[in-house]
Amino acid sequence: MSTLDNWYPYLAIVFVMVSVVLTRASYWLFGHLVPLPDNVRSALRYAPVAGLVAIIVPEIMPWEAGIGPVFDLKLIAALLSIVLFQVTRNAVVLIIGGTVALWILRTWLG
Amino acid sequence: MSGLKATRPGLIALSIWGIVTGVAMVKSGLTEHASIAMSLLVYAGSAQLTSLPLIAAGAPLWLIFAIGCIVNLRFLIFGAALHPFFQSMSWPKRLLLGYLTVDITFVAFMPKFADSHNKGSTEQRWFYLASAVSCWIVWQLTSLIGIALGSIVPASWSLGFSAILALLAMVLPLIKTRPMMISVFAAGATAWLGQPLPMKLGLLLAVIAGIASGMWAEHVVKNGGKGTA
Numbered sequence: 223m224s225t226l227d228n229w230y231p232y233l234a235i236v237f238v239m240v241s242v243v244l245t246r247a248s249y250w251l252f253g254h255l256v257p258l259p260d261n262v263r264s265a266l267r268y269a270p271v272a273g274l275v276a277i278i279v280p281e282i283m284p285w286e287a288g289i290g291p292v293f294d295l296k297l298i299a300a301l302l303s304i305v306l307f308q309v310t311r312n313a314v315v316l317i318i319g320g321t322v323a324l325w326i327l328r329t330w331l332g
Numbered sequence: 333m334s335g336l337k338a339t340r341p342g343l344i345a346l347s348i349w350g351i352v353t354g355v356a357m358v359k360s361g362l363t364e365h366a367s368i369a370m371s372l373l374v375y376a377g378s379a380q381l382t383s384l385p386l387i388a389a390g391a392p393l394w395l396i397f398a399i400g401c402i403v404n405l406r407f408l409i410f411g412a413a414l415h416p417f418f419q420s421m422s423w424p425k426r427l428l429l430g431y432l433t434v435d436i437t438f439v440a441f442m443p444k445f446a447d448s449h450n451k452g453s454t455e456q457r458w459f460y461l462a463s464a465v466s467c468w469i470v471w472q473l474t475s476l477i478g479i480a481l482g483s484i485v486p487a488s489w490s491l492g493f494s495a496i497l498a499l500l501a502m503v504l505p506l507i508k509t510r511p512m513m514i515s516v517f518a519a520g521a522t523a524w525l526g527q528p529l530p531m532k533l534g535l536l537l538a539v540i541a542g543i544a545s546g547m548w549a550e551h552v553v554k555n556g557g558k559g560t561a
Contacts, residue, residue: 241400249411272542
């Protein structure tokens with residue numbers, strides 16, 4: 223906790239802010255100078271999704287140091303929420319349904 | 333004020349998102365001060381939510397920066413599409429409007445004006461500004477509510493998990509083509525296997541695997557099996 227209370231999170235926040243400003247505004251400012259070729263466009267389509275998946279997977283399918291892969295009930299809850307989304311196509315249902323599912327699973331099985 | 337009207341359906345989703353992000357920031361260990369600063373300065377749900385596990389793990393700042401850039405790369409495509417409408421404005425205005433661009437504003441704006449011959453009219457710019465500002469206000473208010481909730485609600489309610497589900501809700505609608513499916517699978521497998529690597533390097537490898545496999549699959553689909561083994 224002590225590191226989180228000091229300068230590190232604020233520095234991290236500034237770094238994230240700069241990344242957001244760079245990606246959002248760069249084309250608005252310099253778009254007339256830089257054309258966007260088709261293969262770059264296609265790479266740009268896959269990168270954000272891959273980045274999001276790379277954050278999600280270790281959260282629901284974690285490895286523990288020195289042990290290797292461990293099972294977490296979050297995986298079941300996440301799979302249930304995916305099914306809910308496929309049925310309803312509603313992001314709010316996914317978020318609330320998955321959260322409640324984990325809560326129930328942890329209460330009964332945890 | 334047609335900009336407000338077109339944005340309204342998105343504002344409900346944005347509200348839920350804001351609350352979830354607000355709660356997630358506090359639950360990840362950020363102080364209320366830091367959470368408010370993040371909400372005001374960063375103003376980007378996906379970048380905020382992806383950076384939280386990294387900040388909680390004490391990941392190096394360059395990696396947090398890199399991942400922030402990666403999840404926001406879609407805005408380069410948005411920027412390329414929006415550029416013709418705003419290129420004659422002064423650069424501080426373009427910087428501000430570009431920074432305020434969120435998915436909902438883009439989605440409200442493009443179908444309405446993409447085919448218009450006169451790109452850059454006053455009507456279009458007011459529409460954009462009204463949409464962007466209303467998103468900003470709703471996001472900041474609901475984030476504050478989330479930050480307040482996060483300090484009250486006990487950890488056993490597993491609301492931190494809601495943030496991961498919010499990211500999942502962002503990914504699923506984007507998996508529409510087979511190349512995207514292959515890209516997601518490759519990125520996911522790499523991210524899972526790469527967890528023992530130091531400094532969260534598995535994250536960057538997963539992004540590279542996702543891009544490479546997606547582009548490869550696109551290439552194979554385009555050639556329709558002609559000659560490719």
